[in-house]
Every structure is written in C-alpha cells, then in structure tokens.
Amino acid sequence: MRRETQNILLVLLGGALLKISLNGDYLRYVKPAHQPWIIAGGAIMVLLGVLAIGRDLVAARRAAAPAGHAHEGHQHPARSAWLLMVPVLAVFLVAPPALGSDSVTRTQGRTPQSSALRDAQLFPALPEQQVVPLPVSEFVTRAGWDSSGSLNGRTVSLSGFVARDGADVLLARLVIGCCAADANPVTVRLLGPGTEGLRPDTWIEVTGVVVPGTTTRETNYTPDLTLASVRPVPAPKDPYEY
Structure with a gap:
C-alpha cells in the first residue's frame, strides 16, 4: 500500500x-x-x-x-x-445499527445469564410505589434468584425491544460487560393481550406482574410477565444495559 x-x-x-x-x-x-x-x-x-x-x-x-x-x-x-x-x-x-432481535434468537439455545444473574445474592427492597420501573436485567435476576419473592404481586414497568421465539413474544435487552462483542440477551415472555402485531426490534414499554417460578434453566432464565399495558416507545440512545 x-x-x-x-x-x-x-x-x-x-x-x-x-x-x-x-x-x-x-x-x-x-x-x-x-x-x-x-x-x-x-x-x-x-x-x-x-x-x-x-x-x-x-x-x-x-x-x-x-x-x-x-x-x-x-x-x-x-x-x-x-x-x-x-x-x-x-x-x-452510515453507522451500523445496534444489536437487536437477531442476536437474541441466535442465542436462545444457550443459557443467557448475565454476570448479575450469576452473582446476585442480596436484593434491596423495591420502592413503595404502584408501578416500579426496573431494568430488564434486574427484573430477570430478581425473578430467578430472589428467594424472598420481592417481585411477587408487584406491578413493574420494563422497556426493551421485541423478539420472537416461535409463537412466544419476548421483551429483550442486551447486557454488555465491555462492548457489543460480549453482549448477552435477557428476555421476558409476555403473556396476555396487547402483543398482537408487534414486530421484532420494535421498542416497547410494558407494565405487568411476574409469574412466580417461571425463571428456570429449562426456560433459559426467561420469566413470564402477565401484561397490564403495552405501548411503543422510541429506541433509546443507549440501547444496552450494564
């Protein structure tokens, strides 16, 4: 050259x-x-x-x-x-887009555990409010590892992008430790009305209540959320969780 x-x-x-x-x-x-x-x-x-x-x-x-x-x-x-x-x-x-639903569906065969999921032991009490906003990674961590059941019966608010696993509609976020190359997906299966017609990679905000006992190895640590509401939102400037 x-x-x-x-x-x-x-x-x-x-x-x-x-x-x-x-x-x-x-x-x-x-x-x-x-x-x-x-x-x-x-x-x-x-x-x-x-x-x-x-x-x-x-x-x-x-x-x-x-x-x-x-x-x-x-x-x-x-x-x-x-x-x-x-x-x-x-x-x-033209900057390439951030990782999206394709990254989630490609890794559904693996156990998508974030470092928070592996290491979580203590969980502070949730705020005393009607709807508790949480990062998706924290919601999945609490649903699978908090033996006190702090999420049970509590309405939470989550935001992420839509991914599909067969007939299941998932709310997903990608958790990175350093860069996009080490991204791991965390997902929540959405149950109830409001998911019809949602396209992959659409960003949404949902509220709902966790179904206890659904965050297991057999479900790839994907808890079920019974929906109360769904609404589309703009994609955030920073699409990842840490």
Whole structure:
C-alpha cells in the first residue's frame, strides 16, 4: 500500500472514531465509560495522518526537479489498496445499527445469564410505589434468584425491544460487560393481550406482574410477565444495559 493511501486511511479512520464518539453512535458498540478513550484514539490517528501527509508534501517539493516526469511511466498506483477505504467510509457515513432481535434468537439455545444473574445474592427492597420501573436485567435476576419473592404481586414497568421465539413474544435487552462483542440477551415472555402485531426490534414499554417460578434453566432464565399495558416507545440512545 502506498504511503498516500495509508495516510488518508489513518485520517478517515480517526475521523470516523471522532464522529461516532461525539454524536453518541459509539454507544452501539461499547459502554459509555469508553468514550474518552475513543475520542483520544481518534484524535491521535487524525493528528498522525495529517502530520504524515504534511511531511510527505514537504519532502516531495524538496525532491522536485525539472525532469520530474522522467520516471512517470514507472509509477503504478495500487488501486486495489483504495478498496480498504470502503469499510472506513461506511462507518464514517452510515453507522451500523445496534444489536437487536437477531442476536437474541441466535442465542436462545444457550443459557443467557448475565454476570448479575450469576452473582446476585442480596436484593434491596423495591420502592413503595404502584408501578416500579426496573431494568430488564434486574427484573430477570430478581425473578430467578430472589428467594424472598420481592417481585411477587408487584406491578413493574420494563422497556426493551421485541423478539420472537416461535409463537412466544419476548421483551429483550442486551447486557454488555465491555462492548457489543460480549453482549448477552435477557428476555421476558409476555403473556396476555396487547402483543398482537408487534414486530421484532420494535421498542416497547410494558407494565405487568411476574409469574412466580417461571425463571428456570429449562426456560433459559426467561420469566413470564402477565401484561397490564403495552405501548411503543422510541429506541433509546443507549440501547444496552450494564
């Protein structure tokens, strides 16, 4: 690959990192705590690329001579190397979407335990209010591991995207420890009216009551929720739970 191509790739890749880190698209790939590192990495790459381009331009001017075209016939630009810019430009211009229902259905054969599910032992009391908003991961953890039954008879509010497992309609979220590459799904099976016509990857907010005893290994730690209400909501800027 020619130096010119390398330098331009470096600038474009650094610019893509800066773009996704400043407009919030980085949340589709990593945790919010990683934003400063992405900004720093992108800025360094852009700076190095600009400095290299400037250095090459200065060197080319110094080496210029009246017979500068004498060797033009021996210059063979590596056109194929420019194809490496296609994925960089794709990220720069169109950021890929966050993981969705396809990731959930592909992992239904595995036991989708988050680190919270594996390690949970103590559960604080839920707030004394009529409807308790909870992250989906906490709801699944309490439903499966809280021997005190803190969810029993309590109406909760959950938000996530729709996934389907055969005839079952699931409310799902993806839990990440570091980045999207280690995402694990947590799911809740929705029971009752209101799920007809819900399309996969549609974001919804539901209220309902857990069915005790349904969060088991046999159900892939997917509790049942008897619905009280369902309504569509916009997709959040940060689609993951941590």
